[in-house]
Amino acid sequence: MPQMPEMSLFALGLNYRTAPVDLRERVAFPATGQRDALESLKRATAADEAALVSTCNRTELYLRANNRDILSRAAEWLTSLPRVVGTDIRPHLYQLEGAAVPRHAFRVASGLDSMIVGEPQVLGQVKQAVKIAHDAHTLSGPLSRLFQQTFEVAKAVRTQTTVGTTSVSMAAASVKLAAQLFGDLSTTKILFVGTGEMVQLAAAHFAAKSPREMVIANRTLARAELLAAHLTNTLSSAHRHVRIEPMTLDELPATLHNFDIVVTSTASTLPIIGKGAIEQALKRRRRKPMFLLDLAVPRDIESAVSTIDGVFLHTLDSLGAVIDQNLATRLAGIAEAEAIIEARTTDFMRWMSARASVPLIQQIRASADDCRRVELQRAERLLANGHDPLNVIDMLANGLMNKLLHPQMLALRECEDDKRDNLLAALETLYLDKRH
Secondary structure (H helix, E strand, O other): OOOOOEEEEEEEEEEEEOOOOOOHHHHOHHHHHHHHHHHHHHHOOOOEEEEEEEEEEEEEEEEOOOOOOOHHHHHHHHHOOOOOOOOOOOOOOEHHHHHHHHHHHHHHHHHOOOOOOOHHHHHHHHHHHHHHHHHOOOOOOHHHHHHHHHHOOOOOOOOHHHHHHHHHHHHHHHHHHHHHOOOHHHEEEEHHHHHHHHHHHHHHHOOOOOOOOOEEEEHHHHHHHHHHHHHHOOOOOOOOOOEEEEEEEHHHHHHHHHHHEEEEEOOOOOEEEEEEHHHHHHHHHHOEEEEEOOOOOOOOOOOOHHHHOOOEEEEEEHHHHEEEEEEEHHHEEEEEEHHHHHHHHHHHHHHHHHHHHHHHHHHHHHHHHHHHHHHHHHHHHHHHOOOOOHHHHHHHHHHHHHHHHHHHHHHHHHOOHHHHHHHHHHHHHOOOOOOO
């Protein structure tokens, strides 16, 4: 009986723990380019299934294949990207296989592997990545099931543990940093560039500090207007006086100097605020300091801006160093979440093992059916020739028994010594274990 090839899941990637932001942004894939990237990845690696998860803090390739050579092909594909060529990213890559893949995917979607434990944005990003993969027809089997399980695990962690209570830590840390510079934020003017979840979360927290003015800037004015209206409607009665206005990015150069705090998080692949623009803004502000918070990957603000006196630039990496942990609540929630993830990882791997054994089970059943058919035909001939039915039934039963047991008996006689103990244990489980 030929041995069936073993299918397995693999993952390759880098994140905020293994690579600095300047490397992460080189391998970041905007949503608009993920389908083309996935199709290229699948062709280059010959993977049976593929998914690409690219967020602010990570880029990860999830793959299904019959052997681990897929990992080297995936690494080669990643390092051959035009924006990566000439940069040695291999020391920053991590590789996962087997049970480590579902365990990692569950932790990522649940927010346990995030810089800010429990942040909810990553789940939406994973869901978007899975949708793109389905649309690109690169998900169709076990890897697709893995991600469906991932969403269920994330929901369980969110609803059954306290991990979700720390989801606003990113925004809280942003406000804390700004307050360290300006003290009372009620006199500050704040600009938010972008309309995504990160901006919405940060804007809601800054609004609670009653700043003098908040402005939402976006390429599309209508989206800026929608977010400004939404934030205004959600303000508590104590903060209804906070003015929130929309504007377009085209107005940014002429108005940048008006803002004490600038928070950015867009999907732009290139910086939208350069060193020259900040220098001009500082000059018009008469060197009054500016607090800049870049939550985007790739970065929205040129890194050279950090060298300007009077500018305090923070990115996701530097923000992570000052996050308020709320340790007691978080650690208790993490322990509960890890227990959920471990149990679901075990369940998924059992499903994988059962799925892998299906072809073998089909072959065993086919072989047994051949034996049944041969013995049944022999019995029918004997009955047709007038033999005693009871004798025929006895011969049928003995013939089936001998044929079905022959492979096991032959294996025992011919088994090599170093494999005999394992074979005996398997046969004892099959034939002597009273539970069967």
